[in-house]
Amino acid sequence: xSISRRRFIETVGGAAATAALAPALTRAQAPRAxxxxxxxxxxxxxHTPFAPAHRQVVDFTPEDALxxxxxxxxxxxxxxxxxxxxxxxxLAVEAARTYPNRFAILGNxxxxxxxxxxxxxxxxxxxxxxxxxxxxxxxxxxTWLTDGTIDWLWPAAERAGMPVALxxxxxxxxxxxxxxxxxxxxxxxxxxxxxxxxxxxxPELVATAKFPNVALKATGAPSYSSEAxxxxxxxxxxxxxxxxxxxxxxxxxxxxxxMPVSWRQCVTLFTEELSWLSAKDKELIMGRxxxxxxxxxxx
Numbered sequence: 001x002s003i004s005r006r007r008f009i010e011t012v013g014g015a016a017a018t019a020a021l022a023p024a025l026t027r028a029q030a031p032r033a034x035x036x037x038x039x040x041x042x043x044x045x046x047h048t049p050f051a052p053a054h055r056q057v058v059d060f061t062p063e064d065a066l067x068x069x070x071x072x073x074x075x076x077x078x079x080x081x082x083x084x085x086x087x088x089x090x091l092a093v094e095a096a097r098t099y100p101n102r103f104a105i106l107g108n109x110x111x112x113x114x115x116x117x118x119x120x121x122x123x124x125x126x127x128x129x130x131x132x133x134x135x136x137x138x139x140x141x142x143t144w145l146t147d148g149t150i151d152w153l154w155p156a157a158e159r160a161g162m163p164v165a166l167x168x169x170x171x172x173x174x175x176x177x178x179x180x181x182x183x184x185x186x187x188x189x190x191x192x193x194x195x196x197x198x199x200x201x202x203p204e205l206v207a208t209a210k211f212p213n214v215a216l217k218a219t220g221a222p223s224y225s226s227e228a229x230x231x232x233x234x235x236x237x238x239x240x241x242x243x244x245x246x247x248x249x250x251x252x253x254x255x256x257x258x259m260p261v262s263w264r265q266c267v268t269l270f271t272e273e274l275s276w277l278s279a280k281d282k283e284l285i286m287g288r289x290x291x292x293x294x295x296x297x298x299x
Contacts, residue, residue, distance in 0.1 A: 037287030038077035039253030040219045044085035053258040062095035072263025079105045080133050096128020106133035120160045130294040136168030145174040158185035172204045179211035191220045199237050209244035216245050219253035230273040247284035
């Protein structure tokens with residue numbers, strides 16, 4: 001069968017155009033790389049942690065962390081300056097200034113000093129400072145969440161638009177009291193609220209999900225399992241919390257310096273082993289939801 005010269009040129013030209021566009025089409029159809037943002041890391045310099053669960057090393061610098069993050073497929077991380085290094089807030093600020101697309105900060109300051117009530121004003125506006133984080137693990141702090149000692153903090157953080165992450169005795173009852181009184185204050189529960197080996201706090205933790213201004217850091221998961229990777233004994237607990245909080249208020253992370261496995265396995269625990277998480281769930285839980293909660297506009 002004959003074909004006109006014009007039809008031949010149009011056909012060949014169309015095929016050539018399609019071939020030329022093929023690489024671009026392939027790129028457009030390729031899945032977007034997963035943004036993986038660790039909700040908690042500690043960086044320090046010149047001090048050995050007094051918490052024995054953490055690596056007993058004098059330094060864990062931004063560069064140390066970045067090397068491990070790159071190996072583990074971690075895009076960025078939120079620094080929680082540790083109390084064992086009195087200069088850790090300054091180190092965190094320098095890390096965020098130097099690597100603005102890799103590090104942000106939940107900072108802290110003493111809550112029991114005469115100038116404490118000016119602390120938020122001093123912290124806000126520093127490079128990478130997106131919120132606050134307080135742990136009440138010292139003997140004199142044991143009742144602070146429940147006895148009114150720091151009740152001034154909640155309205156101050158609410159006015160400043162600073163999310164607050166928390167961990168300590170009496171945390172969950174405190175959350176149920178604070179959250180409804182300060183609905184514009186974003187609260188974050190650390191480390192699954194530090195469950196015991198039976199996760200006996202699970203019903204109380206699930207109950208806090210009813211407050212829309214409360215989110216959960218799903219950090220340190222391997223440390224709350226009695227099994228080896230992939231820690232199947234805690235999958236059901238994580239699923240129950242996912243059902244309660246949803247992927248928009250559940251933030252993956254590690255607290256890597258006390259984890260018994262690599263960053264990579266902490267990632268794959270969620271991206272490969274929890275089969276009930278959809279691709280959209282993973283995108284949110286592994287980083288996007290945390291960035292939205294904190295207002296971190298990563299590329």
